Amino acid sequence: MLAKELRDEITALVKREVVPAVGCTEPVAVALAVARATELLGRTPENIKVSLSANVLKNAMGVGIPGTGMIGLPIAIALGALIGKSEYGLEVLKDVSPEAVLEGRKFIDEGRVQVALCQDAPSILHIDAEVSAGEDGARAIISDTHTNFIRLESKGNVLLDESCDGNTPDAEQQETCDPVLSLRTVWEYATTSPIEEIRFILEARRLNMAAALTAMDEGFGHSLGYTIRAKGLSYFGDTPMEHMLVYTSAACDARMAGAVVPVMSNSGSGNQGITATMPVVSFAKDCNASDDDTTRALMLSHLTSIYIKQSLGRLSALCGCVVASTGASSGIVYLMGGGYSQVQAAVKNMVANLTGMVCDGAKPSCAMKISSGVSTAMMSALLAMNGRCVTNAEGIVCDDVDRTIRNLTSIGRDAMRETDRLVLEIMTSK
Numbered sequence: 145m146l147a148k149e150l151r152d153e154i155t156a157l158v159k160r161e162v163v164p165a166v167g168c169t170e171p172v173a174v175a176l177a178v179a180r181a182t183e184l185l186g187r188t189p190e191n192i193k194v195s196l197s198a199n200v201l202k203n204a205m206g207v208g209i210p211g212t213g214m215i216g217l218p219i220a221i222a223l224g225a226l227i228g229k230s231e232y233g234l235e236v237l238k239d240v241s242p243e244a245v246l247e248g249r250k251f252i253d254e255g256r257v258q259v260a261l262c263q264d265a266p267s268i269l270h271i272d273a274e275v276s277a278g279e280d281g282a283r284a285i286i287s288d289t290h291t292n293f294i295r296l297e298s299k300g301n302v303l304l305d306e307s308c309d310g311n312t313p314d315a316e317q318q319e320t321c322d323p324v325l326s327l328r329t330v331w332e333y334a335t336t337s338p339i340e341e342i343r344f345i346l347e348a349r350r351l352n353m354a355a356a357l358t359a360m361d362e363g364f365g366h367s368l369g370y371t372i373r374a375k376g377l378s379y380f381g382d383t384p385m386e387h388m389l390v391y392t393s394a395a396c397d398a399r400m401a402g403a404v405v406p407v408m409s410n411s412g413s414g415n416q417g418i419t420a421t422m423p424v425v426s427f428a429k430d431c432n433a434s435d436d437d438t439t440r441a442l443m444l445s446h447l448t449s450i451y452i453k454q455s456l457g458r459l460s461a462l463c464g465c466v467v468a469s470t471g472a473s474s475g476i477v478y479l480m481g482g483g484y485s486q487v488q489a490a491v492k493n494m495v496a497n498l499t500g501m502v503c504d505g506a507k508p509s510c511a512m513k514i515s516s517g518v519s520t521a522m523m524s525a526l527l528a529m530n531g532r533c534v535t536n537a538e539g540i541v542c543d544d545v546d547r548t549i550r551n552l553t554s555i556g557r558d559a560m561r562e563t564d565r566l567v568l569e570i571m572t573s574k
Contacts, residue, residue: 179228208402365508369394445475462556469517
């Protein structure tokens with residue numbers, strides 16, 4: 145068992161990274177910045193200008209905004225000013241109402257919202273919100289993580305400035321309070337910690353299953369979960385694999401369509417939280433796992449995802465389902481009765497398969513990418529439990545599993561930067 149001090153540090157890390165969110169986290173984070181700037185202004189702004197890093201802009205363009213029936217940034221920005229409360233964090237828009245949506249539409253039609261690409265953003269996750277009314281103005285800047293305010297200004301006064309020399313830390317530089325993880329440390333924490341210390345992770349099961357059940361009727365996003373359940377049983381069968389696909393994709397359908405339901409996110413992404421949760425929850429139910437075993441499997445899945453994201457960064461050209469489904473595969477291995485060697489094999493099998501899946505923004509079709517990750521997670525777990533593992537002679541996989549993970553994240557973080565730029569160029573030129 146890990147030392148109590150290290151366990152406490154990891155628990156604090158998980159509680160920071162696995163949190164409820166209503167709506168896609170990028171437009172919600174923009175709404176959060178606007179809400180805080182509006183609070184500093186002290187009244188409803190007449191004009192709002194937001195300047196965004198490329199990855200934030202990419203992930204906010206095509207996703208449904210909860211409770212609005214609309215997609216994209218303008219309505220999220222307007223609602224952030226009109227009804228947003230920064231104290232809610234990533235649930236900043238949970239008080240949305242039909243009346244607020246109508247007011248937001250009017251706000252947009254009057255040309256009060258401006259969105260721009262920040263060409264020299266100091267971080268890949270950077271949101272600069274400026275609001276004004278008459279001669280008064282206020283500003284709130286979020287950088288590095290979705291709720292991390294680094295600068296606050298009100299009516300010419302600087303209230304907070306944590307930007308140092310103007311450069312925020314890049315993806316490789318972790319907060320000093322974050323513990324240094326390895327896959328072995330992740331395994332030890334999830335499987336040996338006193339169960340009462342980690343049982344809080346079961347809240348992810350409750351929230352994300354509720355989101356999945358919301359979308360079991362047709363009409364959310366591309367209705368992938370509904371379609372597999374209602375139309376695909378003759379092809380998929382009534383099997384654990386079908387159940388994992390249905391519940392995971394349904395939760396994503398609801399979230400990407402803008403359903404007003406909270407999901408438990410992971411590392412700033414609701415879809416990653418769903419993918420790290422629902423395959424494990426579904427498989428645990430099918431194999432009659434105890435709550436204790438489900439707790440450990442869920443923690444293994446979520447903490448594996450957090451560990452991989454530490455070196456990948458919050459946002460990248462690599463689809464987040466690659467990270468989260470790798471975590472899910474680890475959790476599935478645990479529920480199958482596997483040990484650490486099998487978890488290592490499953491992770492290597494995942495890296496051999498999904499590396500290179502491109503993120504082209506948050507949108508309804510994310511449900512299809514997530515389902516690809518889920519099916520790969522099950523396949524990788526099965527291979528691992530059968531003693532099969534991609535070898536050091538194949539591709540970017542190494543004998544050392546942590547180095548294999550670093551190979552994956554360096555490709556997603558560094559090598560795919562030009563891919564990221566081209567994806568955004570394509571998206572904004574359509």
